[in-house]
Amino acid sequence: MTEQSYKTKEVAQRLHVSPATILKWVKKHDIPYSINSYGHYCFEEETMSMFYTIKKENQKLVYPDAGQSDVVSSQLAIDRLAATEEKVQMIERMVVNKADDIVTFQLVEHRKTVEKLNKRIQKLEAEVDKLQVQDQGLTSEFEKDKEIKKNKRFIPSLFLFD
Numbered sequence: 001m002t003e004q005s006y007k008t009k010e011v012a013q014r015l016h017v018s019p020a021t022i023l024k025w026v027k028k029h030d031i032p033y034s035i036n037s038y039g040h041y042c043f044e045e046e047t048m049s050m051f052y053t054i055k056k057e058n059q060k061l062v063y064p065d066a067g068q069s070d071v072v073s074s075q076l077a078i079d080r081l082a083a084t085e086e087k088v089q090m091i092e093r094m095v096v097n098k099a100d101d102i103v104t105f106q107l108v109e110h111r112k113t114v115e116k117l118n119k120r121i122q123k124l125e126a127e128v129d130k131l132q133v134q135d136q137g138l139t140s141e142f143e144k145d146k147e148i149k150k151n152k153r154f155i156p157s158l159f160l161f162d
Contacts, residue, residue, distance in 0.1 A: 005042040014048070015055050022032070025054050 012019040026033060026041065033041045043051075077132055 006045075006048070007036075008041045008043075011043055011051060012047070015051055017055065022051070025051065029054060093106050 006014070008019045008022050012022045015022070023030060023041070031043070031047055031049070033043050035045070036042050
């Protein structure tokens with residue numbers, strides 16, 4: 001009876017890793033393989049134990065405490081939760097303060113703009129007042145001139161006889 005052989009993809013699925021990881025392990029650890037007629041790597045059943053061993057070693061390197069079951073006391077969990085809540089509250093206060101600062105800055109800028117506009121309006125009102133005074137002065141002079149011309153016509157008309 002012939003032994004079962006697995007392709008790279010099948011080995012990767014059994015170990016829950018990517019096929020690229022299997023190929024890296026083959027090169028790094030000199031795992032024996034054969035190549036089928038399609039050019040695929042094939043692994044015998046006995047090499048599967050090597051892959052499992054390599055995977056366990058890599059997990060220990062990445063997660064050194066994975067094999068240990070640590071029990072966390074409820075008081076420690078409560079303390080950590082309280083510390084986290086304090087940090088969240090502090091961050092919330094910082095956000096509120098920052099928002100207040102931004103609103104204050106915007107109000108100051110708006111106030112400056114309004115003051116500039118008020119000054120400009122006052123200048124324009126002064127100009128309008130000046131123009132109105134000048135217009136009234138011209139109108140009164142025009143009326144005086146009209147009155148003088150009227151009087152000049154009246155005097156000669158006294159001497160005219162019809």
